Amino acid sequence: xxxxxxxxxxxxxxxxxxxxxxxxxxxxxxxxxxxxxxxxxxxxxxxxxxxxxxxxxxxxxxxxxxxxxxxxxxxxxxxxxxxxxxxxxxxxxxxxxxxxxxxxxxxxxxxxxxxxxxxxxxxxxxxxxxxxxxxxxxxxxxxxxxxxxxxxxxxxxxxxxxxxxxxxxxxxxxxxxxxxxxxxxxxxxxxxxxxxxxxxxxxxxxxxxxxxxxxxxxxxxxxxxxxxxxxxxxxxxxxxxxxxxxxxxxxxxxxxxxxxxxxxxxxxxxxxxxxxxxxxxxxxxxxxxxxxxxxxxxxxxxxxxxxxxxxxxxxxxxxxxxxxxxxxxxxxxxxxxxxxxxxxxxxxxx
Ligand SMILES: Cc1ncc(C[n+]2csc(CCOP(=O)(O)OP(=O)(O)O)c2C)c(N)n1
Ligand SMILES: [Mg+2]
Numbered sequence: 001x002x003x004x005x006x007x008x009x010x011x012x013x014x015x016x017x018x019x020x021x022x023x024x025x026x027x028x029x030x031x032x033x034x035x036x037x038x039x040x041x042x043x044x045x046x047x048x049x050x051x052x053x054x055x056x057x058x059x060x061x062x063x064x065x066x067x068x069x070x071x072x073x074x075x076x077x078x079x080x081x082x083x084x085x086x087x088x089x090x091x092x093x094x095x096x097x098x099x100x101x102x103x104x105x106x107x108x109x110x111x112x113x114x115x116x117x118x119x120x121x122x123x124x125x126x127x128x129x130x131x132x133x134x135x136x137x138x139x140x141x142x143x144x145x146x147x148x149x150x151x152x153x154x155x156x157x158x159x160x161x162x163x164x165x166x167x168x169x170x171x172x173x174x175x176x177x178x179x180x181x182x183x184x185x186x187x188x189x190x191x192x193x194x195x196x197x198x199x200x201x202x203x204x205x206x207x208x209x210x211x212x213x214x215x216x217x218x219x220x221x222x223x224x225x226x227x228x229x230x231x232x233x234x235x236x237x238x239x240x241x242x243x244x245x246x247x248x249x250x251x252x253x254x255x256x257x258x259x260x261x262x263x264x265x266x267x268x269x270x271x272x273x274x275x276x277x278x279x280x281x282x283x284x285x286x287x288x289x290x291x292x293x294x295x296x297x298x299x300x301x302x303x304x305x306x307x308x309x310x311x312x313x314x315x316x317x318x319x320x321x322x323x324x325x326x327x328x329x330x331x332x333x334x335x336x337x338x339x340x341x342x343x344x345x346x347x348x349x350x
Pocket of ligand 1: 116165166195
């Protein structure tokens with residue numbers, strides 16, 4: 001079995017090594033995270049628009065999930081995503097969600113629930129960097145009839161539920177986690193959320209329900225980038241301290257530097273029986289591309305304002321690309337090699 005969890009990796013073949021020969025998973029996380037930022041910047045330049053600040057803030061947390069924390073099987077989805085399969089129903093028996101990119105549903109394996117679906121480009125880039133999706137798949141991004149949606153939906157690669165109406169995913173994941181607990185599944189349930197979703201009441205209702213029903217097989221990673229679509233949280237509606245609010249509703253919570261894979265992993269290992277765990281990853285929406293800060297307070301969606309500005313960001317991409325992996329897919333073989341981890345080989349139903 002191939003998984004992203006180091007306890008299940010073949011120590012002889014996978015990932016970076018420290019000088020003393022031990023697996024160096026934080027180095028792998030850093031490499032994948034750099035690849036994510038680079039790929040999203042490249043895509044943003046090619047399309048003059050993208051959710052770039054979300055890549056800057058969340059790349060380390062998503063890479064930590066896929067490289068180190070989640071225990072997933074090999075992808076069971078096609079490397080190049082198929083078109084939108086149509087809505088589920090009795091006359092559409094071939095329907096499947098995008099969860100196959102995270103491996104099969106098995107009692108002992110983890111499940112991943114991706115909530116802030118405007119981050120979809122970041123998730124697709126993550127899947128590519130860990131070898132679960134082919135780079136060519138991104139060419140279908142936001143095309144009519146494609147499953148590689150701009151705003152991800154349940155049929156989009158890596159997604160299991162529809163969550164475009166923010167803050168609904170946690171409730172759905174809690175229901176799945178409760179069912180899995182009742183069945184005796186040992187696999188864990190990971191949820192990725194944005195901090196804007198903590199401005200919504202449903203999030204706290206879900207936490208209270210999980211605490212009441214002792215649903216403790218759920219861990220939430222929150223990208224606390226202090227931003228939402230109208231600008232900085234401080235100018236829209238402040239929600240700090242998120243961790244204290246979670247505790248007040250019966251959950252357990254930790255505050256970490258969201259760019260520190262080891263801190264995220266340490267927090268994830270400190271679960272409390274009977275309670276869901278929320279890890280508040282404090283992040284910088286310009287991490288890795290500090291030039292973004294020159295765009296001012298509103299970083300939610302990046303569209304370059306002039307050819308001059310675009311040229312400056314193109315130079316940043318070129319700097320980020322100098323040390324190897326090219327984000328255009330030319331190095332697809334390298335990116336999808338098992339050394340990139342957590343992945344197994346992409347593609348093909350097995
Ligand atoms: C229920 C709901 N309300 C409002 C929106 C519109 N919306 C889309 S993205 C967004 C910002 C959410 O905050 P966050 O995800 O933290 O923003 P980011 O950090 O990506 O800028 C909002 C309000 C929505 N999709 N769903
Ligand atoms: Mg935010």
